[in-house]
Amino acid sequence: MKKESKIYVAGHRGMVGSAIVRELHRQGYMNIVTRTHAELDLINQQAVNDFFADEKPEYVFLAAAKVGGIEANQSALADFMYDNIMLEMNVIHAAWKNGCKKLEFLGSSCIYPRMAPQPMPESCLLTSSLEKTNEAYALAKISGLKYCEYLNRQYGTDYISVMPTNLYGPNDNYHPRHSHVLPALIRRFHEAKESGAKEVVCWGDGSPLREFLYVDDLANLCVFLMNNYSGNETVNAGTGKELSIKELTEIVADIIGYNGEIKWDTSMPNGTPRKLLDVSKATALGWTYRTELSDGIRLAYEDFLNNPMRAER
Numbered sequence: 001m002k003k004e005s006k007i008y009v010a011g012h013r014g015m016v017g018s019a020i021v022r023e024l025h026r027q028g029y030m031n032i033v034t035r036t037h038a039e040l041d042l043i044n045q046q047a048v049n050d051f052f053a054d055e056k057p058e059y060v061f062l063a064a065a066k067v068g069g070i071e072a073n074q075s076a077l078a079d080f081m082y083d084n085i086m087l088e089m090n091v092i093h094a095a096w097k098n099g100c101k102k103l104e105f106l107g108s109s110c111i112y113p114r115m116a117p118q119p120m121p122e123s124c125l126l127t128s129s130l131e132k133t134n135e136a137y138a139l140a141k142i143s144g145l146k147y148c149e150y151l152n153r154q155y156g157t158d159y160i161s162v163m164p165t166n167l168y169g170p171n172d173n174y175h176p177r178h179s180h181v182l183p184a185l186i187r188r189f190h191e192a193k194e195s196g197a198k199e200v201v202c203w204g205d206g207s208p209l210r211e212f213l214y215v216d217d218l219a220n221l222c223v224f225l226m227n228n229y230s231g232n233e234t235v236n237a238g239t240g241k242e243l244s245i246k247e248l249t250e251i252v253a254d255i256i257g258y259n260g261e262i263k264w265d266t267s268m269p270n271g272t273p274r275k276l277l278d279v280s281k282a283t284a285l286g287w288t289y290r291t292e293l294s295d296g297i298r299l300a301y302e303d304f305l306n307n308p309m310r311a312e313r
Contacts, residue, residue, distance in 0.1 A: 001029065001059055001102075001227055008033045008057035010042065010091055011064030015171045016106055016164075019219035020061050027223060033057055042087035052094035060095050060103040061222060062088060062144075066137075077136040084140035092147055096157055104226050105148050105161040107141040107234065109211075109277055110134045112163075119240065119278040122163070122233050131272045149232040158230050162222060165238035165277050169215035169296060170303045182212060182297070185249055186304050189258040199261040200253075203268035206246030211238050211276050214291035214299070224287050238277035239289045245270075255297050 001007065007024060011017035012034040024032055033055055040051050042064055066083040088105065095103045112120045113128040125145075130138045148159035168182040176187060185202070192200045221237050229235060243251075249262055282288070291299075 001223075003028050004031055005029070005058045006031050006033060006056070007059045007061070008055065009061045009063060010035075010087075011062070013037075013171075014063060014065075015167065015169060015173070015215050016218065017061070017063035018171045019169065019215040020063060020222055023216065023219035023223050029223075042090055043083060045086075045090050048090040048094045049097070052098040052100075056098055057095070058101045059226060060091065060100055061106070061226070062091050062103060063106045064088075064091070065106070065141075081136040081140050084137060085143055088140070088144035089147060092144065092151070092159065096151055096155065096159075101158065102226060103148065103157075103159040104222060105144050105159065106222070107145055107161055107163045108137070109163055109165045109236070109238070109275055110138045110272075111141050111145065112275075114272055118274050119276040120236070121278040122236055122281060125234070133269060133271055145234055152232050160225060160229055160231065161234040162218075162225055162237050163234045163277070164218050165211040165213050165236075165275065167213055167215045167218060168300050170299070171307075172215075172300060172303070174304055181210070181245065182248065182252070183300070183304075185252045186256065186297070186301055189253050189256045190301070190304065192260060193256055193258045197260055199263050200258070201263045201265050202245070202249055203265055204245065204270035205264050205266050206244060206249065208245050208270045208272065209242045209274040209276065210245060210248065211240075211242045212248075212293055212296070213238050213289060214296035217289045217291050220290070221282060221287050225285075229285060235281055235285070236277040236279050237282065238279045239293075240277070240279045240283075241293075242274070242276045243293070251294060252297060255294065255301060 009017050009020050012021050112124055114131040116124045145161045148161055151157045151159055172183040173179045174183045174187045218237050
C-alpha cells in the first residue's frame with residue numbers, strides 16, 4: 001500500500017477495526033474511508049454495491065462481524081450465521097466487482113476443528129468437526145475465507161485472510177452476557193470489587209487452555225500482511241503461548257485488586273478444551289507479537305474504567 005492509497009476499513013467502530021485504523025494512522029496512512037452501521041448496513045447488498053461503486057477503495061480490511069461469547073453464540077445461532085455470511089459476501093463480492101487491488105478478511109481461530117492438533121496449523125482447516133458452541137459463527141467465517149480463496153483461483157485476485165486467536169484490548173465489548181471471556185472477567189471482577197462481593201462465580205471448571213492477543217498487535221500484523229503477504233491459505237495471528245482459564249481468572253482478579261473467593265459452576269459449558277495457534281507462518285514472514293498478557297490486561301482495564309458508556313452497554 002502507498003501512503004496515499006484509499007483504504008476502506010469495514011467495522012471501524014469495533015475493537016479490531018478501530019485498532020486497524022489506529023495502526024494505519026500510526027504508519028502514515030491517512031486516506032481512510034469508514035462508514036458507521038447507520039450510514040452503511042453491510043447486510044444490505046445494494047447499499048454495499050453502491051458504496052463500492054461510489055468510493056472505489058483500493059484496499060479493504062474486512063473487520064466487521066457479529067461477534068459474542070458462548071452464551072451469545074448458543075442463543076442466536078441463525079443470526080450469527082446469516083448476518084456474518086451476508087455482510088462478508090457482500091463486501092468481498094463488491095470489492096471484486098469494483099476492482100479492489102487487495103482485500104484482507106478477518107476471521108477467528110474458532111474455524112479450526114474442535115479436536116485439532118495443538119498448536120493448530122493453518123493446514124488443519126476442515127479436517128474434522130467444529131466446536132458446537134460456536135459452529136454457526138465458524139461456518140460463516142470459513143465461508144468468507146474460502147470465497148477469498150476461490151476468487152483468487154478463478155479470477156486472479158489478491159485477497160488474503162488472517163485468523164486471530166482470542167483478542168482483547170481497547171474498545172472491547174464488556175456486556176455482562178454477550179462478551180468474550182477476558183472482557184467478561186474484567187467486568188465481573190471489577191463489579192465484585194466495587195460491591196464488596198465475597199465470591200465470584202465463573203463458568204465451567206477453569207481447565208480449558210486459551211491464547212490471547214492484544215488487539216493493537218493484531219492490527220500491526222494486519223497492516224504487515226497487507227504489505228507483505230499473498231496466498232490462498234490463511235495466516236494465524238497469536239502469541240504461541242497459552243494458559244488455563246483458571247490462571248487467567250487469577251491474573252485478572254489480581255490486576256483489578258479483587259481479593260474474594262473464586263468459584264466454578266461446572267454445570268456450565270467449558271467450550272473447546274484447547275485453542276493454541278501455530279504461529280510459525282507469521283514468524284517466518286518476519287512478524288511477532290509485542291504485548292505480554294499482564295501488560296495488555298492492565299491496558300484493557302484502563303480502557304474499561306475510562307469508557308463508562310462502553311462498559312455499561
